Amino acid sequence: MISEEELLPAPEDGVHPTSIPVMMQVTEFTCGGFILGLVAVHTLADGLGVAQFITAIAEHARGVDKPKVAPVWDRALIPNPPKLPPGPPPSFQSFGFQHFSTDVISDRIAHVKAVYFQTFGQYCSTFDVATAKVWQARIRAIGYNPETQVHVCFFANTRHLLMQVLPKDGGYYGNCFYPLTVTATAKDVTSKGLLDVIKMIRDGKARLPMEFAKWASGDVKVDPYELTFEHNVFFVSDWTRLGFFEVDYGWGTPSHIIPFTYADYMAVAVFGAPPMPNKGTRIMTQCVEDKHIKEFREEMKAFV
Numbered sequence: 001m002i003s004e005e006e007l008l009p010a011p012e013d014g015v016h017p018t019s020i021p022v023m024m025q026v027t028e029f030t031c032g033g034f035i036l037g038l039v040a041v042h043t044l045a046d047g048l049g050v051a052q053f054i055t056a057i058a059e060h061a062r063g064v065d066k067p068k069v070a071p072v073w074d075r076a077l078i079p080n081p082p083k084l085p086p087g088p089p090p091s092f093q094s095f096g097f098q099h100f101s102t103d104v105i106s107d108r109i110a111h112v113k114a115v116y117f118q119t120f121g122q123y124c125s126t127f128d129v130a131t132a133k134v135w136q137a138r139i140r141a142i143g144y145n146p147e148t149q150v151h152v153c154f155f156a157n158t159r160h161l162l163m164q165v166l167p168k169d170g171g172y173y174g175n176c177f178y179p180l181t182v183t184a185t186a187k188d189v190t191s192k193g194l195l196d197v198i199k200m201i202r203d204g205k206a207r208l209p210m211e212f213a214k215w216a217s218g219d220v221k222v223d224p225y226e227l228t229f230e231h232n233v234f235f236v237s238d239w240t241r242l243g244f245f246e247v248d249y250g251w252g253t254p255s256h257i258i259p260f261t262y263a264d265y266m267a268v269a270v271f272g273a274p275p276m277p278n279k280g281t282r283i284m285t286q287c288v289e290d291k292h293i294k295e296f297r298e299e300m301k302a303f304v
Helices: 047-061 106-120 126-142 186-191 194-206 208-216 290-301
Strands: 022-028 034-040 098-104 149-157 177-185 233-238 267-272 281-288
Touching: 034 047, 098 106, 098 290, 106 126, 106 194, 126 149, 126 186, 126 194, 126 233, 126 267, 126 281, 126 290, 149 186, 149 194, 177 186, 177 194, 177 208, 186 194, 281 290
Parallel strands: 149 233, 233 267
Antiparallel strands: 022 034, 098 281, 149 177, 267 281
16 A cells, blocks of 8 residues: 555655645656646635646647646636634644445436436436535434534535626636535434435526525625534535546556545535446545544445
8 A cells, every 4th residue: 555645746855744835746657657646725616617627738738838727817807705803713633533435326316306306206326425425424423413504515616606707608717616514403404304404405406596696795794615514514515527547648548546634623525436347336435533433434324
């Protein structure tokens, strides 16, 4: 086994990592394969933006004269409403959350989608199904008091809501997202069926245009970008639609992508894909302590 520290670039001694926007390291293997380790500062760009940047590098490596998508760097185009008075600084309590990964075959998720459509007459996405399942499994495994408020937060791309000001051909690679939060009692999440929890997630996503417009006009009392890292707050990130899986340096698309981005003061789940040629969804989590990992694993096994 090779540790991640050997595969990811690090700054020289005395240089703070956040002072370097992007670091890349290529590790070649005797078999002919290679790993590209990437470290990027999130204040520079969001996931879509970093993927666009890496795609442009790959196009350059293949000999393309100019990027297929021209980069746009104009942060003045993004809404900048009056700033609210800052709240208390976030706490970074170490919870000791443990890593857990599982692969879900496509047929299982397709089955849930079909049953959801039959029940509600609406489509749902793989993200909706996976988010609902992991959130419910986490709350059940931990065993919160039934009346405890629990939250799941995900970061929605807002480029499509800014088509009036952003270039029609795309290319903006700065941060352009809005944090959406779904809140319920622990009892609601644990006692209801998976389909009902999926509907909670979809209802939360449907609020994006209204909530983003209110924030952009300054019509909010709490800054949605001031995140809290409490035990009952769960963060979800989907890596399958950012563009990393389509990057081609000349040898084809990646065999596997692994994110290493979180600390144990954040309860998180990241959705990716298993190594090629396997199909399905890989769910990577760091959201429960060791004392709850067995119950969490059992909940995740019962996916439908």
